[in-house]
Amino acid sequence: MLVNVQRAPTGVRKRVAIVEEGRLVEIYFECPERPRLVGNIYKGRVETVLAGLGAAFVNVGEKQSLFLSQHEINDAILISKGFEPWKGPPPIQKILRPGQSIIVQVRREGVGTKNPQGTTKISLPGRYWVFLPKEDRVAISRRISDQNEAKRLRQIAYELKAPGEGLIARTAAAGVPKEDLERDFKFLLGTWKGIEEQAAKVSAPTLLYRNPDLVKTMVRDRFTEDVDSLIVDDEAEYKEILHYLHYLHLDKLRGRVKLYRGTMPLFVRYDVERQLREALQRRVPLKGGGFITIDETEALTAIDVNTGKDIRHRNQEAAILNTNLEAAVEIPRQLRLRKISGIIIVDFVDMASKADERKVIERLKQELRKDRVPADFIDVTKLGLVEITRKKEGESLAAMLESLEEGF
Incomplete structure (x- = not known):
């Protein structure tokens, strides 16, 4: 993990890059021109209720109001209004009215002219748990495949939470002693109690809780024992990271934090700048001489795999298989790096062998599982095209860089 900090009179800009085996796989930005709102919790005021859309706009004191769908109204609110949630959401005009105060959280940043999206289904992420104060459920990260460990975490969750509350065990919770899990939960519960107390004292619109900044969020969520090192090029940020690790009771990881001098x-030293520039190119080269092309449209993303050179005088089947296997590794990397979401259609080079097709699909599935954002292989169509879906989480890399008022 690499952390770049740039300090200027206009503010502090930060970039965090995830590098695996020398290859850039994810990058994140934070700058004064585009403050991050996702995760923030507000006491908002309902401005407009749109019955036809089943939604409302909520003023939270930011530049844009939050768009709140009726599907993002939590069960506790519905029950308090006399509705039965299991029967489906009632008309939003029967739940909300203009001028009403409501606690909301930003679930998705605004994109272009679209308003940021809000939810009343509050979630507070910690190191090991995600606390859901208004949802009565327990869930385990899909990355925890050990059923005995999942059972242990589920049992602990039910011991910790009160009726009406929810807990999701994060991937990092696997194998963690019970006392550490309890400490993390108590911190989240205390945070929520503080939010509730403040909400009772202030008028809307008011910010109740600000999500930690980019670097702290990445340290909390991504800096695990699987990460070899965290290298930062700013001494003040370096000290802040060490302090935050102590705050999280993760002193065992402090030795992996390095100050770059x-x-x-x-x-540039770790080749991130060059790879970032390449991530904006349509054509992506493969090691064996082939290449893939990536075309993003509003409806879907089309990815075409090509051998890239004359293979008539070689073992064609072996050359095609090698190209497709390389593409099956590179495509998931590009999806992560470019933050591509929605429907993805991949046209691999035609293979004569069903066994080769299975090898390529299995490699693709294996690489997709490395993605922290849900990305799933769906099917192979009758035309031999591979369908993939990837959950949307904010803007694509291209849109993000384009919308920054000033580049890094």
């Missing part, structure tokens, strides 16, 4: 810029 080189004369060459950190992102």
Whole structure:
């Protein structure tokens, strides 16, 4: 994990890059021009109720109001209004009215002219748990495949939470001692109690809780024992990271945090700048001489795999298989790096062998499982096209860079 900090009179800009085996796989930005709102919790005021859309706009004191769908109204609110949630959401005009105060959380940043999206289904992420104060359920990260461990975590969750509350065990919770899990839960519960107390004292619109900044969020969510090192090029940020690790009771990871003092810029030293530029190109080369092309449209993303050179005088089947296997690794990487979401259609080079097709699909599934954002292989169509879906989480890399008022 690489952390680049740029300090200027206009504010502090931060970039966090995830590098695996020398290859850039994810990158995140934070800058004054585009403050991050996702995760923030507000006491908002309902401005407009749109019965036809089944939604409302909520003023939270930011530049844009939150768009709140009726499907994002939590069960506790519905029950308090006399409705039965299991029967489906009632008309939104029967739940909300203009001028009403309501606690909301930003679930998705605004994109272009679209308003940010809100929810009343509050979630507070910690190191090991996600606390759901208004949802009565327990869930386990899908990345925890050990059924005995999942059972242990589920049992602990039910011991910790009160009726009406929910807990999701995060991937990092696997194998963690019970006392550490309890500490994390108590911290989240205390945070929520503080939010409720403040909400009772203030008028809307007011910010009740600000999500930690980009670097702290990445340290909390992504800096695990699987990460070899976290290298940061700013001394103040370095000290802040060490302090935050102590705050999280993760002193065992402090030795993996390194302060970079080189004369060459950190992102140049680790080849991030070049790979970031390449991530905006349509054509992506493969090691064996082939390439893939990526075309993003509003409806879907089309990815075409090509051998890239004359293979008539080689073992064609072996050459095609090798190209497709390389593409099956590169495509999931590009989806993560470019933050591509929605429907993805992949046209691999035609293979004569069903066994080769199975090898390519299995490699693709294996690489998709590395993605923290849900990305799923759906099917192979009758035309031999591979269908993939990936959950949308904010803007694509291209849109994000384009919308920044000033580049890094």
